[in-house]
Amino acid sequence: MILRLILKNFLSFDDEAQFDMFPNLKRTQLANHVYTGLCDVPLLKQAAIYGSNGAGKSNVVKAMEFLRAFALDKDFAKNLELGKFYYLLKADAGKEPISLAVEFELQNRFFFYEVEMTEAFVAKEGLYESFPKEGKLDLIYERKQQEVEFAQVADDAIVEATRKMLEKNPLASLMALNREFPIIADTRCALASQWFSGQLEIIGVHTFLPTLIDLLRDNQPMMEFVRQLVSSLEVGVNDMTLQETDFDSWAKQHIAIAQNLAGDLDKVKSLSLNANTTPVLSINIENGVRKVYQLIFDNIGKGGFVGSLDTSMQSDGTLRALTLLPALYYACKQGKTVVVDEINCCLSPTMVKGIVEYFAKTADTNGQLIFTTHDNQLLDERDILRSDEIWFVDKREGASVLYSHNDFKEHHTISPFRGYNEGRYGAIRFVNLLKDYAN
Known part of the structure; x- marks a missing residue:
């Protein structure tokens, strides 16, 4: 301290x-x-x-x-x-x-x-x-x-x-x-x-966490902490989960992105992809199998309808909170x-x-x-x-x-x-x- x-x-x-x-x-x-x-x-x-x-x-x-x-x-x-x-x-x-x-x-x-x-x-x-x-x-x-x-x-x-x-x-x-x-x-x-x-953790005005998805995936207590708090922030998010997908299945649905990543993936075991400073997905090799991880939010819509949206479709306020909540976990628990x-x-x-x-x-x-x-x-x-x-x-x-x-x-x-x-x-x-x- x-x-x-x-x-x-x-x-x-x-x-x-x-x-x-x-x-x-x-x-x-x-x-x-x-x-x-x-x-x-x-x-x-x-x-x-x-x-x-x-x-x-x-x-x-x-x-x-x-x-x-x-x-x-x-x-x-x-x-x-x-x-x-x-x-x-x-x-x-x-x-x-x-x-x-x-x-x-x-x-x-x-x-x-x-x-x-x-x-x-x-x-x-x-x-x-x-x-x-x-x-x-x-x-x-x-x-x-x-x-x-x-x-x-x-x-x-x-x-x-x-x-x-x-x-x-x-x-x-x-x-x-x-x-x-x-x-x-x-x-x-x-x-x-x-x-x-x-x-010592310092969060600046423009700080974002490029490895946020990896951080939450590797720290289950932190993930549960963030899940509980993000649903209480009144930003229209009911829940947040970490979605795991086989890379080959994901690549078939995102051909252009997958092709651009091909060279980078051959060089590293893990890769975080960000768009406009927003953590979009994380690609990792586990037990020889390449996996894609994404944060998916249950957003509340009309008539109580709940739709699943990724981080790229969240507000700046929600994303700022996502940067702060892991740090809050550090101050509370660690x-x-x-x-x-x-x-x-x-x-x-x-x-x-x-x-x-x-x-x-x-x-x-x-x-x-x-x-x-x-x-x-x-x-x-x-x-x-x-x-x-x-x-x-x-x-x-x-x-x-x-x-x-x-x-x-x-x-x-x-x-x-x-x-x-x-x-x-x-x-x-x-x-x-x-x-x-x-x-």
């Missing part, structure tokens, strides 16, 4: 900003939203980040994406125009390095990972085991450009190999290099890397931290409420749900969001600032919904195009 994210000089953020999942333990509202038994530090199960268009709330998500990609892919930064990731709206833009850090938990151990980088090199990269209650950090490794300090003494061959790899690729992360070449003997590094690769940018994209306010409410009111969740949104109706739902689960991003002098609703000293009876719409917390714009046009 994530404890906190720190960002500075990154995209729209100039000064240091911190987002965290620490609860205000003085607040007794929705006490079940505070995890107290999963690890040694109390943590919130969810957070909603609000802000007007252009305020920078999506950049909080991008900071998490950046850190994850940097930690896992040694060539990530090398292939970027890093100059575009600085805060650029000041005279001395680019003078200071980009600075990002994240503190997280896995298997009841806590880690702090920080990065400072310029367009030319990594000024600093550090991984530490953290002890939040004591406010201490225990070194795993710390690197300043090509110089690395290890907690466990490395032999000369490892030191030299590390130096050469960093000289060759000065923008690579040591954590990513260690995934390919075991240069860090400390097993804590591999555990921290595991969090980035397996415990202890993952799920971050969703613009959760309301393509979804109605009632559908957003339904998804968030499900997670908020499910008692046995063991993960986290963090999302950005414009859906201010959720602020009026006292049984869904705690005050310390509400965050705002606003622009001040052209730079983003990040703060919690918990920072405002208000009586618990005051509605955050009303306060937000009245501009009491900032992070909202009152647009009057008619007035501007008239002038």
Whole structure:
């Protein structure tokens, strides 16, 4: 789970900003939203980040994406125009390095990972085991450009190999290099890397799951979870099933598609076919037999008639929900931290409420749900969001600032919904195009 994210000089953020999942333990509202038994530090199960268009709330998500990609892919930064990731709206833009850090938990151990980088090199990269209650950090490794300090003494061959790899690729992360070449003997590094690769799920505005069909086919509990929820979303879908067909039989009915796939099928054992970013079908070889899998929806029509339609005939909202529901399963059942940018994209306010409410009111969740949104109706739902689960991003002098609703000293009876719409917390714009046009 994530404890906190720190960002500075990154995209729209100039000064240091911190987002965290620490609860205000003085607040007794929705006490079940505070995890107290999963690890040694109390943590919130969810957070909603609000802000007007252009305020920078999506950049909080991008900071998490950046850190994850940097930690896992040694060539990530090398292939970027890093100059575009600085805060650029000041005279001395680019003078200071980009600075990002994240503190997280896995298997009841806590880690702090920080990065400072310029367009030319990594000024600093550090991984530490953290002890939040004591406010201490225990070194795993710390690197300043090509110089690395290890907690466990490395032999000369490892030191030299590390130096050469960093000289060759000065923008690579040591954590990513260690995934390919075991240069860090400390097993804590591999555990921290595991969090980035397996415990952090990020869903962007344009994210779709090209392997959604394979994912649901291979995970029956997830399939049942998605089936149950999709029928409750009021999108006209009564049920959803995974249809299995022999490839030869399917090919006779889809001759043109099958002919175009022939060359690709000879090279791989499985293939996902997508149309306009929509997962249409999956072709796999099982026990020497080629099978075609498709998601089929029972859509309700006139007079209660139920017709079977595939994913290509579903609405954008239904497909967006199909992207979110597997991630929701991860947060509910597998202890993952799920971050969703613009959760309301393509979804109605009632559908957003339904998804968030499900997670908020499910008692046995063991993960986290963090999302950005414009859906201010959720602020009026006292049984869904705690005050310390509400965050705002606003622009001040052209730079983003990040703060919690918990920072405002208000009586618990005051509605955050009303306060937000009245501009009491900032992070909202009152647009009057008619007035501007008239002038």
